[in-house]
Amino acid sequence: MINKLKITFLVGVFMMMFSGHIQAQLQQGQLVDGIAAVIGDEIVLESDVEENLNYAKQQGASNIDKCEFLENLLNNKLLVYEAKKDTLIENRSVAIKEQANAKYNQMLSQFPDEKTMLTAYKFRTAYEMKNAIEKMDTDTYYGQSKYQRITEKADVTPNEVTDFYNKHKLQLPEIKDEVSLAQIMMYPKLTEAHKQELIDKLKKIKQDIAGGETFESQARIYSEDEGSAANGGLYKNINRGQMVKSFEATALNLQEGEISDPVESEFGYHIIQLVRRSGKIYDARHILLKSTPTEEEITSAKKKLDSIKTLIVDGKITFKDAAFKYSDDKRTKFNAGLIPGADGSSKIERESVPGTISYELAGLNKGDITNAFEDEDSRRKVVKIVKIEDAIPSHQITLETDYDRIKQMALNKKRDEMVGKFINSKLSTTFISIDSRYDSCQFRSNWKKESLTK
Missing domain, CATH: 3.10.50.40 (Chitinase A; domain 3)
Structure with a gap:
């Protein structure tokens, strides 16, 4: 149950919740279904509000409404907007784009082909899906970076921990x-005989490919990699550093079309074929026999x-x-x-x-x-x-048995108060437009820029 105390901490909790359910958002395939608000040049979609609300309900939250979740999204978007202007926060757009491509390829490895994945996630094109992943990763990075910048000097004294406990002890949950x-x-260690058996089997598969069988067909038959076997062992657009070291070192020492001898990794034994290489990106096929004891x-x-x-x-x-x-x-x-x-x-x-x-x-x-x-x-x-x-x-919860836990709660509260103060200081100078469907909302901060002298 979310009570008044927990609502106070939602700014900080949201920072974790946002990054924690990106995958859930993609699985729902919820793209643009209306704009809920605009903060500066950042947009909050109506689907963002619904997804955060549903996620909280799945975690057992109750007695909350859309207005509260919209405000938490507004808070985060304002942090993102301000972070992008903060020269002390590193611009990681290139790294985030590479990370988004890596995530896309990782997800693609779980499907037989790209079209099947795009259909499952309800995206029309690969570009659209990669852009959605990149946008969510960008918001997470900038929102968390600004939150950390604002709160980096936050601390609580033992007296503040005690005061926090005395004020909120009736609201603290039972452990x-x-x-x-x-x-x-x-x-479990494989015997030398078992290892040799796997190596010999891969050597025989390689011989069969040299004799006319295709790598793709042999991967579908023999590979034990659930992520790529159905796709003929193929991984596309692999970034350097994405695969385990022994795999990558072997793949990048091959010529295009060449097939390696058996190589060991923490997952088992592979033969690898380099399909294409372009700068730091490459495509490769492999056949994996797991080290199953x-x-x-x-x-x-x-x-x-x-x-x-x-x-x-x-x-x-x-x-x-x-x-x-x-x-x-x-x-x-x-x-x-x-x-x-x-x-x-x-x-x-x-x-x-x-x-x-x-x-x-x-x-x-x-x-x-x-x-x-x-x-x-x-x-x-x-x-x-x-x-x-x-x-x-x-x-x-008591001070005697749970001091560290209570201290963290008090620290979270102080951090959220610092962020709340920062947000309030920016409202008057930031362009804000909130859809009329939220006209009845009573926000904690003055997002509607209503006159305070009425």
């Missing part, structure tokens, strides 16, 4: 059961992890040091294996813990470590052990 979890994750290889990895658990339990190594030394998870190995929660902290709502891990944790208490178990990470089979670093029962 559900939470846990802090740490993990050590390993990719056998049951024996998984069992071997489990035994190794269980032996590491024994060392930890016996006090011969700490979980932190073991994570750094043995974990293959780059996201957590340098942070004592701690799994980040949705808010960036190490606390995770117990009910949101993934099912496989939750099952393994059943019956365990704070400080306990699971036995090694099989899981998936980014569609790859892995084995893990997980430790319960902390278990926090559901409770009402």
Whole structure:
């Protein structure tokens, strides 16, 4: 539920929400269906208002109306408008365009062809879709950059945190059961015989292509890359740095039309064909055979992890040091294996813990470590052990138990007040036009530029 307190923070929340549901906007295929407002030379579409409203409802928000969401969009667009005039904010238009092309190609890889993707997203042309992605990325970059510029010196004292808590404690939500979890994750190692089997299979496919089979047909038959197999293994308009290093290094050392020998990457083994190269952009086809471990290889990895658990339990190594030394998870190995929660902290709502891990944790208490178990990470089979670093029962927020959380809330409030003050200072000198359908809205700021002496 969104209450009065949460509405106060919507400027800051919107900055995250806007960037977080770009993909959802594209999936809805909502383009231009009317202009809701113009701020300077920035436009707010009616579909923007509807999409933000729907997104908030999906997140459980209630007791809100379109006027509130329009005002948050107005706030963001004014920040974008001002950011583009701010000489201290880097102009990243070239990088954003390249990023938009990369996103487009990544999305294209999930479809058999371009026409199918454009139809699915309800765009008429590739140019139209790339332009929409670029526009959303541009707004996100400039809006966030200006927000950060305005709030970069924001801070709160312990007294301000206490005052914030005392003023808002009746509105603060109850915290559900939470846990802090740490993990050590390993990719099961393939045996040399298994690796050679994959390499030999790719060599045979390459021979068949040399004998008259097309690369495209062999990719459709054999490639295990879900993103490109149906498209004959093709990735178009690849930017340098977009693919994993071993793939890119191999592709860019080929002549157009040439096919590589088998090459290993973190995903498995490939043969790669360079189709076209133009400056920093290239097209390439590949056939991937994934490094999918056998049951024996998984069992071997489990035994190794269980032996590491024994060392930890016996006090011969700490979980932190073991994570750094043995974990293959780059996201957590340098942070004592701690799994980040949705808010960036190490606390995770117990009910949101993934099912496989939750099952393994059943019956365990704070400080306990699971036995090694099989899981998936980014569609790859892995084995893990997980430790319960902390278990926090559901409770009402208090200064004693949740000081850092309350401090962040107080800081967010101060930041939003700073942004609100900045926005109010710009209203009188900025061109603003709001569609008449919002005439009845009572905005927090004077967007209608009504006389304050009435």
